[in-house]
Amino acid sequence: MDKKKVAIIGAGISGLTAAYYLKKAGIPFTVFEQKKFAGGVMQSKTDGTFLYETGPNSGVISHAELADLFCDLNGKCELELANEASVKRLIWQKGKWTPLPSGLFSAVSTPLFTLKDKFRVLLEPFRKKGNNPNENLAELVKRRLGKSFLNYAIDPFILGIYAGDPNYIVPKYALPKLYNLEQKYGSFVGGTIKKAKEPKTENDQKATRKIFSVKGGLQNLIHALVEEIGPENIQYQSDVKFTDHRFTAIKQGKQETFSHVISTGTATSLPELFPFLSESDLQNITVLKYAKVVEASIGFKIWQGIKLDAFGGLVPYIENKNILGVLFMSSLFENRAPKEGGLFTVFVGGMRKAYLADLPEDKLKAIIADDFKEMMGLEKFHPDLFELNYYNQAIAQYGSDSEARLAAITQIEKEHKGLYLAGSMRDGVGIADRVKQGKELALQIVNQS
Ligand SMILES: Cc1cc2nc3c(=O)[nH]c(=O)nc-3n(C[C@H](O)[C@H](O)[C@H](O)COP(=O)(O)OP(=O)(O)OC[C@H]3O[C@@H](n4cnc5c(N)ncnc54)[C@H](O)[C@@H]3O)c2cc1C
Structure with a gap:
């Protein structure tokens, strides 16, 4: 043949x-x-009031092939970029949301990281390059940046992508761009600056950090x-x-x-x-290994909680809460909830709290409701949409x-x-x-x- x-x-x-x-x-x-x-x-779903995703909620246009696919499908489906709010990411720390620093000033003033670790970052470009390709993410970050960066930046970041455990995830396979910054340039900080100055190929230019969905889901x-x-x-x-x-x-x-x-x-x-x-x-x-995850879609026709001017919030493991994070879907994309309302996606489970993803719906809903009410500034929790979707093998874990x-x-x-x-x-x-x-x-x- x-x-x-x-x-x-x-x-x-x-x-x-x-x-x-x-x-x-x-x-x-x-x-x-x-x-x-x-x-x-x-999969996307609508109940006539909310348009929600039961699997992935959004993506990053991190490869040219994705941008090309949308060009190839032009007229057949419409790319929707997340609005400006998506640049702001919240981190749960000591009972409140704190924005992840987005510039030099906020990096210096943020309470997320210790003063000692802020000073450590200044010395990061001078730190020795690692030579263990199977070093896990927690070790790498502690070695280069310090524990508070691990707990309040990298840990929630890895929850957001892998629902993973930084002590298990190996950057060489799971975060090759980060790994290569150290291997190629000897430093995260220096490497990021040098990389930004390098000439970009046409494909490099198509790959961005923009968050996308599709009109209509x-x-x-x-x-x-x-x-x-x-x-x-x-x-x-x-x-x-x-x-x-x-x-x-x-x-x-x-x-x-x-x-x-x-x-x-x-x-x-x-x-x-x-x-x-x-x-x-x-x-x-x-x-x-795969992380078990339960995804909860929660919608309110009238939203009476905190201001939703962010991508959403992530909850570091060290904070000892049940949910992994909340995405503010109706702030990111159009027509997901009524104008005065709010649509959210909450994730539960992951590698370190897989037992929660084994709980029956009624028990898990009660647990999610407690965390959601506290974190989202609600007096009462009476959502108009509350649906759970269970995934036994949600996200592959690239370990050693x-x-x-x-x-x-x-x-x-x-x-x-x-x-x-x-x-x-x-x-x-x-x-x-x-x-x-x-x-x-x-x-x-x-x-x-
Ligand atoms: C809950 C959840 C949330 C996520 N959130 C995000 C996100 O926000 N952003 C992001 O970028 N990524 C996210 N991801 C990851 C991303 O969605 C997935 O990597 C991607 O959609 C997987 O696509 P896939 O085609 O590789 O696998 P799947 O979507 O799993 O498709 C594989 C298909 O193969 C079929 N199949 C399997 N075995 C067989 C067989 N033997 N015979 C026939 N058919 C078979 C399955 O039925 C399935 O339809 C998320 C994943 C999950 C589970």
């Missing part, structure tokens, strides 16, 4: 992006999706991709598995052969999908097992040419990372002779 024909496992944003660029190049493919619908965790990006891909090319409720021989897909007794397979599901889905891969082939991949995992993936892909073990088990967990990976894999296949 010399003609290319690609099987894509999963109709989330990773799989759909790969499918979209294969379609553009005229390469035949089938997307196999086990659920009844596309989008994976990216992120799901409109999914609808646009499905429309472009052709709904007939997606098989829902699929229980496909593959044999090695030219990747023969077996589903409901029928067989179909593919030249390439891209899998985008979780690490734990691999043994069933690819029974020809041995347990020892996969053992360094299937051990990948990453080197072995990536090596195992490379080895399998070498031995089974045409097989790509993708999805968030590698290359980043954000929406932009997923789009970049999907596009790059599709183009690799397109460009293979």
Whole structure:
């Protein structure tokens, strides 16, 4: 079989992006999706009053591929950038919200960091470069910046992206840009300044720190991709598995052969999908940990709490509260709640409070209500929307097992040419990372002779 024909496992944003660029190049493919619908965790909902996300809430345009995807889909769905408020981030400290410093003056005056650590930052450019590629984030930050920066800047930041534990996360794999600042320039502060002065390629310029969603909700990006891909090319409720021989897909007794397979599901889905891969082939991949998360959508027709002039607030672990953070969704994007109202997303669980994500709905709602009321300045908690969505394997955690995992993936892909073990088990967990990976894999296949 010399003609290319690609099987894509999963109709989330990773799989759909790969499918979209294969379609553009005229390469035949089938997307196999086990659920009844596309989008994976990216789902938007409306109850007629609120428009809310039940998975990712927004993304950062951190890769050119994401900006390009929106250009390619021009007219099919509309990018929505978060309004100005999104630059302000709040951190919960000693019973109140404090803005994360955004400039020199606020960095000097903020109560978030100790005086000692503020002085330490001045010396950061002169500190020795680390040489342990598996050093965890907590160690790295304590070594370069100090404990208060870890507790009140980096810890909440890593909660916001990974629902993770800085003592587990390894920057080389989880935050490669940060890791490279130290490795390439010897310092976070100096590296940031030097990097800003370097000439930017066209792709560098497309990648920004802007926060985005899509008009009408992120799901409109999914609808646009499905429309472009052709709904007939997606098989829902699929229980496909593959044999090695030219990747023969077996589903409901029928067989179909593919030249390439891209899998985008979780690490734990691999043994069933690819029974020809041995347990020892996969053992360094299937051990990948995922954070459990519960996402609560909370809406009020009339908002009577604190001023919502920020992206939202994050709650450092050291503060000993139950919720991980609150996003002020109706301040970021248009038409999410009535004009006088408010729409919020609250996250619970994560690596260090996974037990909360195991609680039944009534118990968890009561816990969320207590924290929300206190933090958001409400006398009473009577929301018009209060919905929980549970995720057992929400976010992959790139820890010190990453080197072995990536090596195992490379080895399998070498031995089974045409097989790509993708999805968030590698290359980043954000929406932009997923789009970049999907596009790059599709183009690799397109460009293979
Ligand atoms: C609660 C939550 C909040 C998040 N918030 C943000 C955020 O605010 N910003 C951000 O950038 N990122 C966020 N993320 C991460 C981001 O949403 C994800 O990385 C991204 O959407 C994942 O896309 P994906 O296509 O890789 O995976 P998924 O969306 O998980 O899609 C994978 C698809 O594969 C299917 N599948 C799996 N196994 C099989 C199989 N054997 N056969 C057929 N189909 C299969 C699944 O059913 C699913 O539809 C969040 C994630 C979660 C869970």
